[in-house]
Amino acid sequence: EVQLLESGGALVQPGGSLTISCAASGFTFSNYAMTWVRQAPGQGLEWVSAIGSSGGKTYYAGSVKGRFTISRDNSRNTLYLQMNGLRAEDTAVYYCAKMPKYHFDYWGQGALVTVSS
Amino acid sequence: DIVLTQTPLSSPVTLGQPASISCRSSESLVHSDGDTYLSWVHQRPGQPPRLLIYEISKRFSGVPDRFSGSGAGTDFTLRISRVEAEDVGVYYCVQTKQFPLTFGGGTKVEIK
Numbered sequence: 620e621v622q623l624l625e626s627g628g629a630l631v632q633p634g635g636s637l638t639i640s641c642a643a644s645g646f647t648f649s650n651y652a653m654t655w656v657r658q659a660p661g662q663g664l665e666w667v668s669a670i671g672s673s674g675g676k677t678y679y680a681g682s683v684k685g686r687f688t689i690s691r692d693n694s695r696n697t698l699y700l701q702m703n704g705l706r707a708e709d710t711a712v713y714y715c716a717k718m719p720k721y722h723f724d725y726w727g728q729g730a731l732v733t734v735s736s
Numbered sequence: 737d738i739v740l741t742q743t744p745l746s747s748p749v750t751l752g753q754p755a756s757i758s759c760r761s762s763e764s765l766v767h768s769d770g771d772t773y774l775s776w777v778h779q780r781p782g783q784p785p786r787l788l789i790y791e792i793s794k795r796f797s798g799v800p801d802r803f804s805g806s807g808a809g810t811d812f813t814l815r816i817s818r819v820e821a822e823d824v825g826v827y828y829c830v831q832t833k834q835f836p837l838t839f840g841g842g843t844k845v846e847i848k
Contacts, residue, residue: 654837656785664777664785664828666837678835681737714784721773721832722790729784 621645621725623715628730635705639730641698641715649673649693652718655700657711658729665711668700669718683709705734738762738831742840748848749819757843759829761810766833773832776805776814780825788827789814821847 627639641653654669668689669678677689688701698715713730716723739762749755757776765772776789787796789805792812802817816823824847829840 663826663842664779664830664839666830666839669835669837680836718832721767721771722775722787723777723785723830723832724787724790724796726784726786 621717623717623725623727625713625715625727625730628713628732630733630735631705632736633706633734635734636701636703637705637732638699638701639713639732641700641727643696643698643715643717646717648691648696653691653698654716654718654723655689655698655713656716656723656726657709657713659708659711662711667713670698702732705732707734710734737836738765738834738838740829740831740838740840742827742829742843744843745841746844746846748846749816750848751821752818755816755819755823755845757814757827757829757845759807759812759814759840761812761831764809765812765831766809772808774805774807774812775830775832776803777828777830778823778825779828780822783825785828816845819845819847 622644624642631637655667657667670689674691686704690699710733715727717725741760743758765774777785779785793805804815806813826842826844828842
């Protein structure tokens with residue numbers, strides 16, 4: 620059974636940093652691209668970042684480019700999102716999702732990141 | 737960036753009746769490999785999204801056959817043949833043809 624478990628969500632002050640993780644199980648992690656999607660309170664879904672299966676290719680939304688860094692450790696079956704220069708508008712539930720070819724087939728339960736003083 | 741416009745914003749439906757959601761793209765979603773990368777996801781209240789349909793019309797594992805997708809190029813439709821109580825929530829179309837990946841604004845389905 621495919622499982623994706625996010626962790627590391629927290630309350631952070633504006634300008635602060637945070638790294639969230641997504642632990643994967645039930646599939647061969649190193650064979651698949653992975654992605655982060657976020658959802659601000661009461662809002663729709665917003666794609667944040669994606670990474671290729673080997674970690675060699677990364678992609679970012681314009682709203683986070685230069686502030687967020689996606690990475691993965693295939694030996695630990697874990698996906699990461701390092702977030703720097705956090706702003707109030709980054710407050711959201713962050714979901715990781717598995718990406719076979721060109722769609723998101725499995726999603727995690729989400730990690731809440733709150734940026735507030 | 738590719739913009740996806742969903743209509744309607746909200747759809748009150750009667751149990752057992754059909755429902756239809758439209759998703760229009762600002763440009764063609766046909767990839768250079770010939771496939772069209774338009775998916776539909778469903779999010780129940782308080783739950784993470786889950787995949788329903790990918791590549792316009794392919795139902796994901798475990799998705800009931802009352803859900804179907806159609807369309808081509810820039811215009812796509814998700815249909816529910818007979819709405820059940822568990823179908824409430826918000827439906828999003830999403831394009832994965834090119835980065836940045838983008839979602840439609842969502843359509844809320846509720847029972848009358």
